Amino acid sequence: MKLKFIFSCCLFIAVLGSNDAVFSQTKKTAKTVTKVTTTTRSAAGKKDIEAGKMLISKSDCMGCHSLENKMVGPAYITIAQTYPMTDANVTALSQKIINGGSGKWGQIPxxxxxxxxxxxxxxxVKYILSLKK
Ligand code: HEC
Structure with missing residues (x-):
C-alpha cells in the first residue's frame, strides 16, 4: 500500500516534470518565432533607418524638433504616431523636409x-516613422 503511494507520487512528479519540459519547449519555440518575425520586418529598412538617424543628427532638425516633446515643430514620436510607414507617406514627408511648409501642425512653417x-x-523619414511605439 505504502509502496503504491510512493509509486503514484513518483508518477505524479514525473508527469509534472515532463509537462514542464513540454511547456518550456513551447515557450522557447514561441520566442524563436517572434524573433524571426521581428528580424524580417526590421530588415526591410534597417540600413535606411540607421542612415536616417545619422543624417538627422548632422542637420539642423534638432533645433526645432525633439524626440518626445513638441518644440517649434512636432515631436518625432508624434509624427510617427500620425503617419503609418507607407511609401506614400515616406515620399510626401520627404518632400516636405526638402521644400518646407506649414499648415499640418500649425501656422509656423x-x-x-x-x-x-x-x-x-x-x-x-523612415527613421522618424520607425520611432512609433
Ligand atoms: C525652423 C524650425 C524647423 C527645422 C529646422 C526643422 N523643422 Fe520639421 N517642422 C517644423 C514645423 C514648424 C513643422 C510643422 C509644419 C506644419 O505644420 O505643416 C515641422 C514638421 C515636420 C515634419 C512633419 C511634416 C508633416 O507634413 O506632417 C517632419 C517629418 C519634419 N518636420 C522633419 C524635419 C527634419 C527631418 C528636419 C531636419 C532636416 C526638420 N524637420 C527641421 C519646424 C522645423
Whole structure:
C-alpha cells in the first residue's frame, strides 16, 4: 500500500516534470518565432533607418524638433504616431523636409532643406516613422 503511494507520487512528479519540459519547449519555440518575425520586418529598412538617424543628427532638425516633446515643430514620436510607414507617406514627408511648409501642425512653417537629397530625406523619414511605439 505504502509502496503504491510512493509509486503514484513518483508518477505524479514525473508527469509534472515532463509537462514542464513540454511547456518550456513551447515557450522557447514561441520566442524563436517572434524573433524571426521581428528580424524580417526590421530588415526591410534597417540600413535606411540607421542612415536616417545619422543624417538627422548632422542637420539642423534638432533645433526645432525633439524626440518626445513638441518644440517649434512636432515631436518625432508624434509624427510617427500620425503617419503609418507607407511609401506614400515616406515620399510626401520627404518632400516636405526638402521644400518646407506649414499648415499640418500649425501656422509656423518648417524651413526648406534644399541641401538634402530625396533619397536621404526618405531615409530620415523612415527613421522618424520607425520611432512609433
Ligand atoms: C525652423 C524650425 C524647423 C527645422 C529646422 C526643422 N523643422 Fe520639421 N517642422 C517644423 C514645423 C514648424 C513643422 C510643422 C509644419 C506644419 O505644420 O505643416 C515641422 C514638421 C515636420 C515634419 C512633419 C511634416 C508633416 O507634413 O506632417 C517632419 C517629418 C519634419 N518636420 C522633419 C524635419 C527634419 C527631418 C528636419 C531636419 C532636416 C526638420 N524637420 C527641421 C519646424 C522645423
Amino acid at each position: 518648417m524651413t526648406p532643406h534644399p541641401g538634402i537629397t530625396s533619397p536621404d530625406a526618405k531615409k530620415i
